[in-house]
Amino acid sequence: RAALQRCRLGHPHQxxxxxxxxxxxxxxxxQGGIISDLDEAIELHRAALLLRPPGxxxxxxxxxxxxLCLQNRF
Numbered sequence: 001r002a003a004l005q006r007c008r009l010g011h012p013h014q015x016x017x018x019x020x021x022x023x024x025x026x027x028x029x030x031q032g033g034i035i036s037d038l039d040e041a042i043e044l045h046r047a048a049l050l051l052r053p054p055g056x057x058x059x060x061x062x063x064x065x066x067x068l069c070l071q072n073r074f
Contacts, residue, residue: 015051042069
């Protein structure tokens with residue numbers, strides 16, 4: 001969360017910070033089953049995806065992890 005706070009809007013590593021926090025929350029959900037972790041992970045994956053337009057080298061990874069979160073949630 002601290003790394004994400006340091007990445008102001010438009011920072012070149014903002015999508016990576018969003019993605020990393022989302023993945024951490026996704027993993028914590030898998031271990032503890034706390035649904036709010038999964039909900040926050042979904043929000044963060046969606047935010048990271050907005051910063052990774054078609055053609056971005058990490059877009060497919062973001063799409064995959066968002067899909068996994070949504071599958072777990074619904």
